[in-house]
Amino acid sequence: METLLDDAIAAARLARGIHLYYQEKGFEVGTKTGPTDLVTQADKETERAIKDYLLSRHPQHAFLGEEGGQEKEAEYRWIVDPIDGTVNFAHGFPFFAVSIALEVKGELRLGVVLDSTRDELFWAVRDRGAFLNGRPIRVSATNKLINSLLATGFPYDINKDRENMVYFENALKRGLTVRRPGAAALDLCYVAAGRLDGFWEVKLKPWDVAGALVVLYEAGAMVTGMEKEPYELGNRYIVASNGLIHDELMQTLLG
Ligand code: IPD
Ligand code: CA
Ligand code: CA
Numbered sequence: 001m002e003t004l005l006d007d008a009i010a011a012a013r014l015a016r017g018i019h020l021y022y023q024e025k026g027f028e029v030g031t032k033t034g035p036t037d038l039v040t041q042a043d044k045e046t047e048r049a050i051k052d053y054l055l056s057r058h059p060q061h062a063f064l065g066e067e068g069g070q071e072k073e074a075e076y077r078w079i080v081d082p083i084d085g086t087v088n089f090a091h092g093f094p095f096f097a098v099s100i101a102l103e104v105k106g107e108l109r110l111g112v113v114l115d116s117t118r119d120e121l122f123w124a125v126r127d128r129g130a131f132l133n134g135r136p137i138r139v140s141a142t143n144k145l146i147n148s149l150l151a152t153g154f155p156y157d158i159n160k161d162r163e164n165m166v167y168f169e170n171a172l173k174r175g176l177t178v179r180r181p182g183a184a185a186l187d188l189c190y191v192a193a194g195r196l197d198g199f200w201e202v203k204l205k206p207w208d209v210a211g212a213l214v215v216l217y218e219a220g221a222m223v224t225g226m227e228k229e230p231y232e233l234g235n236r237y238i239v240a241s242n243g244l245i246h247d248e249l250m251q252t253l254l255g
Contacts, residue, residue: 001109001110001125001128004058004102004109004110005110005112005123005125007053007054007057007058008054008078008100008102008110008112008123009112009114009121009123010053011049011050011053011054011100011112012050012098012100012112012113012114012121013114014049014050014053015046015049015050015082015083015098015100015114015116016098016114016116016119018042018045018046018049019042019046019083019089019096019098019116020116020117022040022041022042022045023089023092023116023117027040027041027042028040028041029041029090032156033156033157034156034157036087036156037156037157038086038087038090039067039086040083040086040089040090042082042083042089043066043067043082043083043086043089044067044082046082046083046098047065047066047067047068047080047082048068050065050078050080050082050098050100051063051065051068051071051078051080054078054100055071058076060074060076061074061076061077061078062074062076062077062078063077063078063080064077064078064079064080064206064207065080065081065082065207066080066081066082066205066207067082075104075105076102076103076104077102077103078100078101078102078103079100079101079102079103079206079207079210079211079233080098080099080100080101080207081098081099081185081207081208081211082098083096083097083098084096084097084098084099084113084183084184084185084186084207084208085097085181085182085183085185085186087182088182088183093182094117094118095115095117095181095182095183095186096115096116096117096182096183096186097113097114097115097116097183097185097186097189098113098114098116099111099112099113099185099207099208099210099211099212100112100113100211101210101211101213101214103210107126108126108210108213108214108233109125109126109214110123110124110125110126110214111123111124111210111211111212111213111214111215112211113185113186113189113211113212113215115186119133120132120133121133122137122189122192122193122211122212122215123215124192124214124215124217124218124219125214125218126214126217126218127218128218129218130192130214130215130216130217130218130219132189132193137192137193137194137215137219138193138194138219138220139191139192139194139197139219139220139221139241139242139243140194140195140196140197140242141194141242141244142197142242142244142245143244143245144245144248145174145176145198145245145248145249145252146174146175146176147197148176148177148197148198148245148249149177149179149195149196149197150171150176150177150178150179150196150197150198150199150200150249151178151179151180151181151187151190151196151198151199152164152167152168152171152178152179152180152199152200152201153180153181153182153184153187153201153204154168154180154201155202155203161202161203163202164200164201164202166255167200167202167253167254170252170253170254170255171252171253174252176252179196184199184201184204184208184209184212185208185209185211185212186212187199188209188212188213188215188216188240189212189215189216191216191219191221191240191241191242192212192215192216192218192219192221193219194242197241197242197245198239198240198241198242198245198246198249199238199239199240199241200226200237200238200239200240200249200253201237201238202236202237203236204238205234206233206234209233209238210233213231213233216240220242220243221240221241221242221243222240222241222242222243222246223238223239223240224238224239224246224250225237225238225239226239226250226253226254227250228246228247228250239253
């Protein structure tokens with residue numbers, strides 16, 4: 001795992017270099033499913049660079065990336081979001097990251113999330129702890145929902161599926177403090193680092209969460225669906241917290 005972690009970190013640093021280059025130079029922006037679902041030249045180029053780097057070192061591995069989809073089946077599979085927080089990236093709002101995870105025989109083994117503008121590297125290997133720039137991290141000790149700092153996010157097609165508007169309203173009606181930072185991978189790492197006490201979202205994709213999940217588990221977080229069922233990649237709901245506020249959070253969201 002040690003070499004694989006080094007490779008994941010090197011690929012994330014490569015990605016950061018591309019992010020910063022395009023933030024400086026400017027880039028073309030296109031749309032995907034609608035006018036607010038953006039994709040930039042940097043998303044595509046970053047994914048290509050990560051894929052080339054990882055597969056040149058491990059040609060037998062499979063690769064799943066947001067922009068290019070899945071390439072072959074294998075016991076080892078990289079799961080990559082080249083820019084998580086593309087809308088932030090496109091506007092120069094400095095909250096976006098690259099996320100890289102490695103799954104072995106269907107189990108997530110390592111995760112790396114690098115915040116490009118702050119140069120904050122979150123990483124974890126299963127059973128070896130979670131780290132931020134080399135220092136161990138742990139979830140917060142906040143034990144009351146009303147004292148918590150929470151975050152959520154919304155899918156691009158929110159008007160087709162308004163479920164999270166109801167959860168969001170339920171949280172606001174209770175007077176809770178909720179942020180919407182716009183990069184789920186970082187939001188989840190912030191729960192792992194104790195900067196947020198809880199996070200939830202509906203309809204996240206495997207590449208949004210895979211890297212951060214390992215960091216969360218190793219930092220002592222609880223990660224479930226809306227009914228406390230263990231979270232599995234691709235599930236519709238994700239609720240991540242320090243564990244202490246988890247039940248209260250789910251109950252409040254469901255109203
Ligand atoms: C998005 C971000 C955002 C979340 C969206 C995701 P992208 O990923 O993580 O915070 O609310 O649901 O799709 O498109 O920036 O990679
Ligand atoms: Ca994403
Ligand atoms: Ca993305």
